[in-house]
Amino acid sequence: MKVKVCMGSNCTLLGAMSLLDQIESLREIIDENEKEYRDEELEIESIKCLGYCKDTDADIAPVVIVDDDVIFNATGQIVMEKIMDKMRI
Ligand code: FES
Structure with a gap:
C-alpha cells in the first residue's frame, strides 16, 4: 500500500x-502486530503539492492519498481508519 502525504505549503x-x-507510528504498530494485517509493505512518501489546493477556493488541505483514494481535509483519525481498513486481514 502506498500512502502519499502532501507537504506543499x-x-x-x-x-x-x-x-x-x-x-x-501506525506502520510500526502494523509491523509489531503483523498477524492482524496483510503481508504488504506500507510505503509512505511525502510529495510536493499536486495542485489540488490551487484548483479550488475551498479549504481542502491537508491532502493525503491512500493508494488511489484522495483524502481532502485529512485528519489523523480518517487516515488511520482508511489505512487500517485496507491493511487488516
Ligand atoms: S499544498 Fe497540498 S494540495 Fe497544495
Missing part, C-alpha cells in the same frame, strides 16, 4: 507533518 501549514508522524 498549504498542507504543511494545516498539519501535514503531524499526519506524517502518525502514519509512521
